[in-house]
Amino acid sequence: MRRSIRRSSPNKALDVFAHLASGALLGRFARPQGEHWRAFALFGAVAAVSPDVDAPLALFGHDVWATHHQVYTHSLLGLVWVPALLASFPFRFAPWRTRYAVALAGWLLHVTLDFVANWPLPLLWPLTSERHALLLLSQDFSWRLDMLLVTSLALCLWDGALRHARAIVVATAFILIAWLALGFPT
Numbered sequence: 001m002r003r004s005i006r007r008s009s010p011n012k013a014l015d016v017f018a019h020l021a022s023g024a025l026l027g028r029f030a031r032p033q034g035e036h037w038r039a040f041a042l043f044g045a046v047a048a049v050s051p052d053v054d055a056p057l058a059l060f061g062h063d064v065w066a067t068h069h070q071v072y073t074h075s076l077l078g079l080v081w082v083p084a085l086l087a088s089f090p091f092r093f094a095p096w097r098t099r100y101a102v103a104l105a106g107w108l109l110h111v112t113l114d115f116v117a118n119w120p121l122p123l124l125w126p127l128t129s130e131r132h133a134l135l136l137l138s139q140d141f142s143w144r145l146d147m148l149l150v151t152s153l154a155l156c157l158w159d160g161a162l163r164h165a166r167a168i169v170v171a172t173a174f175i176l177i178a179w180l181a182l183g184f185p186t
Contacts, residue, residue: 016049017146018113019049019110020048020049021149021152022048022149023044023048023109024153025149025169026047027043028040028041028044028165028166029170030098030101030102032163032165033162033163033165041156043094043099044105044106047086047106047107048106048110050073050107050110051073051110054069055069057069070121070122071122074110074122075122075123075124075126076124078111086099087103119133120132136183145179148172148175148176149172152168152169
């Protein structure tokens with residue numbers, strides 16, 4: 001069920017740890033083993049926070065931040081330029097198409113987490129400026145969800161579990177989805 005809600009204050013942002021950890025998990029899923037798996041984990045983390053490249057708007061005051069934050073980066077327009085810009089940096093660990101796929105997946109992950117976490121987004125901007133959120137969480141990500149993501153990431157980075165990285169990421173995704181669907185406290 002999608003509901004339109006009013007804009008939140010700047011302190012109601014999704015926890016950056018959740019974005020970083022979920023993006024690193026995405027990178028581990030994209031490259032579970034072999035050469036450059038660390039680069040994929042780091043790139044996934046950067047990709048998952050890349051939609052917040054506009055966060056420094058807060059330096060220009062709350063009005064500027066509230067008016068412009070997420071409009072250009074968390075919408076149809078952001079879907080086009082944010083992953084393409086990130087993938088265009090001259091990283092040498094993977095070809096451009098692979099970097100773009102991870103950057104796009106990181107962007108989608110970030111926007112999905114914000115959308116679920118009571119953060120109204122202008123998803124269809126510039127077609128419409130209406131903001132929507134799923135309202136599945138009573139608050140933004142708490143320590144419980146952060147700990148789930150960080151613990152899963154730690155498991156994926158542990159040498160003894162490297163060959164099970166994809167299974168750990170999939171299990172974490174299922175737990176997170178079940179947690180949200182069943183309405184467990186956050």
